Amino acid sequence: MSALADEETIAPTTSRLSPKRLIVGVVSVIAALLLAGVVPSIEIAWVCAILMLTVYLFAFEVVGVDVAAATIMVLLGLSSLLSPLMGLDQGLVDNQHLFDGFSSNAVISIIAVMIIGAGLDRTGIMSNVAALILKIGGTTEGHIIPIISATVGFISSFMKNVGAAALFLPVVSRISARTGLPMPRLLMPMGFTAILGGTMTMVGSSPLILLNDLILTSNKALPADQQMST
Numbered sequence: 266m267s268a269l270a271d272e273e274t275i276a277p278t279t280s281r282l283s284p285k286r287l288i289v290g291v292v293s294v295i296a297a298l299l300l301a302g303v304v305p306s307i308e309i310a311w312v313c314a315i316l317m318l319t320v321y322l323f324a325f326e327v328v329g330v331d332v333a334a335a336t337i338m339v340l341l342g343l344s345s346l347l348s349p350l351m352g353l354d355q356g357l358v359d360n361q362h363l364f365d366g367f368s369s370n371a372v373i374s375i376i377a378v379m380i381i382g383a384g385l386d387r388t389g390i391m392s393n394v395a396a397l398i399l400k401i402g403g404t405t406e407g408h409i410i411p412i413i414s415a416t417v418g419f420i421s422s423f424m425k426n427v428g429a430a431a432l433f434l435p436v437v438s439r440i441s442a443r444t445g446l447p448m449p450r451l452l453m454p455m456g457f458t459a460i461l462g463g464t465m466t467m468v469g470s471s472p473l474i475l476l477n478d479l480i481l482t483s484n485k486a487l488p489a490d491q492q493m494s495t
Contacts, residue, residue: 293321307352315340315357338363370474375427385432395439404444413437413451414458421462426470430459 296317315337322333342363345356366372398416402408413433421429433455441448463470477495484492 290321293317308357311344311351311353311357369478374425374474375431381432385435392435392439395436395443398436399440399443406446406450409440409444409446410451410454413440414454417455418458418462421459422465425474426459426463429462430456 318340319333319337322328322336323330327333328336341358342356342360344351344353344358345360348354348356398409398412402412413436417429417433420432437448437451437455440446441451480493480495487493
């Protein structure tokens with residue numbers, strides 16, 4: 266068991282340093298340099314470079330997604346201090362507005378749903394839900410997937426589809442462990458039904474919350490007679 270634990274600990278480290286990711290990283294740097302030669306301004310060149318770095322970190326998970334997001338935020342903030350070295354007149358983002366994203370209703374609501382889901386999992390409620398699904402559907406894939414998908418689809422029609430899927434991640438994990446079914450075979454149908462369930466009602470789609478925030482932001486730059494309703 267200790268040897269297996271050591272292998273599980275070492276495996277992520279070795280995979281993060283794989284030659285494939287290094288090659289893609291080098292290709293991304295070359296692409297960023299080529300792109301910097303055709304963009305109209307140095308500001309856009311730096312934005313494109315940071316954007317490509319963000320995509321690379323998110324796609325290959327060289328570090329955790331949360332660490333990658335915090336790193337990009339710090340880089341944007343440091344651009345104000347390093348602007349003379351970067352050839353900029355000012356930073357890419359005003360440091361006074363660096364953390365404005367955390368005031369978004371969409372961001373806070375998704376974080377809140379994650380916390381609620383973790384709390385429900387700790388209390389054992391989601392374990393009971395998993396046991397109920399197994400009791401009704403048995404251990405066969407053809408019975409379990411429709412039950413999980415229908416439940417998530419119904420819940421996502423009254424709450425954000427991302428939140429509904431996150432809420433059922435512990436359930437799917439427990440069902441996969443107890444039945445031996447691969448998690449991707451359970452997660453993919455659940456994800457599709459969560460998206461479809463979100464289209465049933467106006468409150469079931471998380472992009473609508475983000476769209477509402479974007480409308481409020483856009484209205485600040487529009488005349489009073491051209492402002493949009495939320």
